[in-house]
Amino acid sequence: SYPEETKFLRSELYKWAGDANCYDKDEPYVEVVTSPNNPDGSIRGTVVNREGGKAIHDLAYYWPQYAPITSKADHDAMLFTFSKATGHAGTRIGWAIVKDKVIAAKMVKFIEVSSIGVSREAQLRAAKVLGVIADECRNTDVKGENFFEYGRRLMSERWGKLREVGMKSNGVFSLPKYPRDYCKFTGEYTDSNPAFAWLKSKEGLNCENLLRDESKIITRGGPSFGVDSTYTRVSMLSRDVEFELLLERLAAVRGTVNGN
Amino acid sequence: SYPEETKFLRSELYKWAGDANCYDKDEPYVEVVTSPNNPDGSIRGTVVNREGGKAIHDLAYYWPQYAPITSKADHDAMLFTFSKATGHAGTRIGWAIVKDKVIAAKMVKFIEVSSIGVSREAQLRAAKVLGVIADECRNTDVKGENFFEYGRRLMSERWGKLREVGMKSNGVFSLPKYPRDYCKFTGEYTDSNPAFAWLKSKEGLNCENLLRDESKIITRGGPSFGVDSTYTRVSMLSRDVEFELLLERLAAVRGTVNGN
Numbered sequence: 001s002y003p004e005e006t007k008f009l010r011s012e013l014y015k016w017a018g019d020a021n022c023y024d025k026d027e028p029y030v031e032v033v034t035s036p037n038n039p040d041g042s043i044r045g046t047v048v049n050r051e052g053g054k055a056i057h058d059l060a061y062y063w064p065q066y067a068p069i070t071s072k073a074d075h076d077a078m079l080f081t082f083s084k085a086t087g088h089a090g091t092r093i094g095w096a097i098v099k100d101k102v103i104a105a106k107m108v109k110f111i112e113v114s115s116i117g118v119s120r121e122a123q124l125r126a127a128k129v130l131g132v133i134a135d136e137c138r139n140t141d142v143k144g145e146n147f148f149e150y151g152r153r154l155m156s157e158r159w160g161k162l163r164e165v166g167m168k169s170n171g172v173f174s175l176p177k178y179p180r181d182y183c184k185f186t187g188e189y190t191d192s193n194p195a196f197a198w199l200k201s202k203e204g205l206n207c208e209n210l211l212r213d214e215s216k217i218i219t220r221g222g223p224s225f226g227v228d229s230t231y232t233r234v235s236m237l238s239r240d241v242e243f244e245l246l247l248e249r250l251a252a253v254r255g256t257v258n259g260n
Numbered sequence: 261s262y263p264e265e266t267k268f269l270r271s272e273l274y275k276w277a278g279d280a281n282c283y284d285k286d287e288p289y290v291e292v293v294t295s296p297n298n299p300d301g302s303i304r305g306t307v308v309n310r311e312g313g314k315a316i317h318d319l320a321y322y323w324p325q326y327a328p329i330t331s332k333a334d335h336d337a338m339l340f341t342f343s344k345a346t347g348h349a350g351t352r353i354g355w356a357i358v359k360d361k362v363i364a365a366k367m368v369k370f371i372e373v374s375s376i377g378v379s380r381e382a383q384l385r386a387a388k389v390l391g392v393i394a395d396e397c398r399n400t401d402v403k404g405e406n407f408f409e410y411g412r413r414l415m416s417e418r419w420g421k422l423r424e425v426g427m428k429s430n431g432v433f434s435l436p437k438y439p440r441d442y443c444k445f446t447g448e449y450t451d452s453n454p455a456f457a458w459l460k461s462k463e464g465l466n467c468e469n470l471l472r473d474e475s476k477i478i479t480r481g482g483p484s485f486g487v488d489s490t491y492t493r494v495s496m497l498s499r500d501v502e503f504e505l506l507l508e509r510l511a512a513v514r515g516t517v518n519g520n
Contacts, residue, residue: 004373005373005374008370008373008374009269009271009273010271010272010273011269011270011271011272012270012271012272013269013270090377090379090380090381091379091381092375092376092377092378092379092380093379110268114265114268114374116352117350117352118352118379119350119351119352119353119378119379119381119382120350120351120352121350121351121379121381121382121385122379122381122382125381
């Protein structure tokens, strides 16, 4: 996570300053904006907005399968990852698009000093996969779904099934609602279908413990993300067989055990 | 390099303290021992040897193609790299053998926090290549040279040619001499044939500038390694065509230009 990564080596160059909404120091700052946000899938923008600050936009989840692409990404410093774009998390490839050449050069220098460079095998595989996907999207002669349309349909089906289970839970748990928006990539109004479901149990329950103790579902509780324990984060990107098992087990949760 | 890497993020956890031979602080310390040493190919051991210190042995070049394997590597913390073992530098895979479980766990944690993990493509390729080489070395039925014997013959031939050029240079440059020693891996007395040649020009010359200006040979001068400019480091691991060109150009150096 960003706080852990930032604090780990106790650099004299920077300190983790906590939630941007509470930041009131009159010092140079870097604000990290994760949009769509992990874990709640919401669309975010900078909140500090003062002179002397820089923003890093983490756009890991800004892909058509997860959210409507409402505008071209055009921030000063943007981070992307192969992991969320295509699911190749194990390749460990990400990329940045940065407007300021001086900052870009510093980022390259950091890669050089910390690891000399990124594995060529990983680069080759990522470049090939991304190339094939991009060619397919550009080529309008291709019949059938392109990669992102396929991903969007799959995510949409999964979210549909999950919402159905949520509605039948008699208020034991609920899911966030997202605004339908116009997606410039697909040319349609589309829904958000985030990579994580931000599940909320009814008040008084510890959602993470409830799911673990009643149903052996491993999730990551709200306190890990700075909110209360009625929330927990559930992955929506498991394999089909696991996802079906998740639905089955969630449907059986009665909310009678409170693992607090 | 170790100093650059250590200083880059200005950690509060450690400071680079310079040459171990000059270290006299009464504080906990970590000593890095590179053996065979880069750039001079010498065999090194710890020099501080006080209570409260830990040693990291960088054994990147401790392979039969570069040096006689005089004893089993059995230090507390040892670093290895695929790059120097087989030449697959671009794969960016290294490994450590560490006796203390607590330290090993901290190293795993560092990998997790800094990058979650190493590219699976790179791991698969390195594991496969190392497996094939290890199987070949273990299988005594295999005819002909194994990988390390092949590498040793090649390095030995290159060093032979380089030393010949050195001898014919009329003292313009000279090369280190290494003790022949018993190699437990090959079961023979073998020579050191380091991955770098640590070239020394005659006094008063700047070896790096001399090679660059007279012969367009790019090397890394002594001052980068804390010694005077009569020394420079030349790679012995280039491709055959480049290595032959290196010999040709070195043979033509007259030492009349002094690029100081």
